[in-house]
Amino acid sequence: MSINLKSHAFASNPLRSSHPNSDPSSSPTSALDALKSFLSGGDNESSAVARVLPFRKGRALARSSVSTSNSGPKWILGWVSPAKVRGIRAESFVYLGSDPEEENGIVFWAVDVSDAADLELGHGGDGYGFVDLRTLMIATDWTDADAMGELAIAGHAGALLEWHKTSRFCGHCGTPTASVDAGRRKQCTNGSCKKKIYPRVDPVVIMLVIDKENDCALLSHKSRSSPRMWSCLAGFIEPGESLEEAVRRETLEETSIEVGDVVYHSSQPWPGTYLSLQFDLLRHGIVEYLVFSVGSGNMPCQLMMGFFAYAKTFNIHVDKAELEDARWHRREDVRKALTYDEYERTQKTTAFKVNQICKGLEGAQISSADLNTGSRELMQMFVPGPYAIAHHLISSWVHDGVNCIHQLQPKQLSSLSNL
Ligand SMILES: [Zn+2]
Structure with missing residues (x-):
């Protein structure tokens, strides 16, 4: 038996396939302007068309639900309204893409909330939890294209936020950099340098x-x-x-x-x-x-x-x-x-663990009865x-x-x- 994958894990990000609209009024930069206006107390309109994926210490906000099928719990990304992250500076947000289905669709952002301890997000019990990408990766059902798409978005967002953290200074002159173009690149703030810095792999x-x-x-x-x-x-x-x-x-x-x-x-x-x-x-x-x-x-x-x-x-x-x-x-x-039985078992076990984290039970023991694994040889x-x-x-x-x-x-x- 082998597996028929459409693409590797972390590839085929559905948001990356949508190019920013050529209409300047819906560009990433104007989307950031609208977000800025909302975060500084402006109208609610931009809030309705924006979704934010918060990360804390490299962990993505996720939700998990137990399905009625045999496949065990399933996690999805924990998108929140910008109203949930009002205290965060607009410059900290990175543009992930927009809804490929609609012309003026929802704009998706990621933001690192590690320093915003007062935010009421993912503290357990609210159905949301911060989960590291490695755990999400193993918990993802690789036969489910939608789930693999969620994982790819989490990977892209995590990598971009990490890049922002590690590119705070210009490699050319050592001056601090600033986020530009809705977080898609950075630029040296030294007026005589102005080096442009792009995410690289x-x-x-x-x-x-x-x-x-x-x-x-x-x-x-x-x-x-x-x-x-x-x-x-x-x-x-x-x-x-x-x-x-x-x-x-x-x-x-x-x-x-x-x-x-x-x-x-x-x-x-x-x-x-x-x-x-x-x-x-x-x-x-x-x-x-x-x-x-x-x-x-x-x-x-x-x-x-x-x-x-x-x-x-x-x-x-x-x-x-x-x-x-x-x-x-x-x-x-x-x-x-x-x-494959072993891979599947590992995936379900880890999906169950994500579910526990989202219930605020991170330290909870998972019993073999919960997983119905039975006894087996390694x-x-x-x-x-x-x-x-x-x-x-x-x-x-x-x-x-x-x-x-x-x-x-x-x-x-x-x-x-x-x-
Ligand atoms: Zn510089």
């Missing part, structure tokens, strides 16, 4: 190294990951380096394996800093989080660029500073590691879940075969058919 290569002849793939294990977690190699690109060169260099540095052909697969936006933790254990110990990322905290937004990399040499020498272990795994063994080996590009590189290889990747019809490439 750090590209990261992530590769599944393949031994064609022996039908094996190289998977690595990091010491800070769950003991059962194996994934692809990954690394940053150095200045003056092509993507292919970065794939070959990182593989050689980390495992001593030489790579020949490098074939592009797909890419995934990754909001960065919030997702840097590798794994966690829920307090009740039922389920392990299956998160894979590279690097550690304070990462900017990244673009994960996925490749198949065909090995020319096969003897592994692990760089212990980077990896705990790296081994060749046979296709059948990796197939067994793609345990798998020997895991690969990251369907929210990670590593999963799709691995499952594409397992299910479709490396030798015929170019010849397959899209419908047969089930896990990347629309990527």
Whole structure:
């Protein structure tokens, strides 16, 4: 079994597909002017056509409801009216987009409310809670396109707000910067510099190294990951380096394996800093989080660029500073590691946890009876879940075969058919 995703987690943000209207009266800047007027005590009209997504300490405001179906609780973004955040300066708001369905539709904003302790939002009991993106990501039903759209909006908003926090000074002259163009860029406030600063992403290569002849793939294990977690190699690109060169260099540095052909697969936006933790254990110990990322905290937004990399040499020498272990795994063994029951269980458990947070019960224990998990044996080996590009590189290889990747019809490439 593999998963038919329309796009990777955090991609296909429905608000990004809507371009700002060319009519200047409905541009992001004029939308900010209307918001400013409302926040400073003006009319209520702009309030009716604006929705705000508050973040606190990197966590997005969410709501969660228990559906009648078998799918467990479902979270949605906790949009609020601007009236709820009246105390916040208009310059702190970042424009996310407008309703793609309507010409003069609702304008969507994000704002960091970490310093506004008196705001009555997400304190529990009101059905709203601040939830970190990693938890939301794992709690999202990846087969639900609307839910994946909510996650993509949260990722975009989180990355933009984080960028605002880390770009407070001009890198050229050191003078403080100011938010301009409704938070979509910044500018140095030094009159003789005026450097324009745009949000940027750090590209990261992530590769599944393949031994064609022996039908094996190289998977690595990091010491800070769950003991059962194996994934692809990954690394940053150095200045003056092509993507292919970065794939070959990182593989050689980390495992001593030489790579020949490098074939592009797909890419995934990754909001960065919030997702840097590798794994966690829920307090009740039922389920392990299956998160894979590279690097550690304070990462900017990244673009994960996925490749198949065909090995020319096969003897592994692990760089212990980077990896705990790296081994060749046979296709059948990796197939067994793609345990969708386990991914689904993890997703439902985490969705339940989000529901608890929104009820103000963050510290509450989740019992196995709540989850109806029953007793079961843990798998020997895991690969990251369907929210990670590593999963799709691995499952594409397992299910479709490396030798015929170019010849397959899209419908047969089930896990990347629309990527
Ligand atoms: Zn400057």
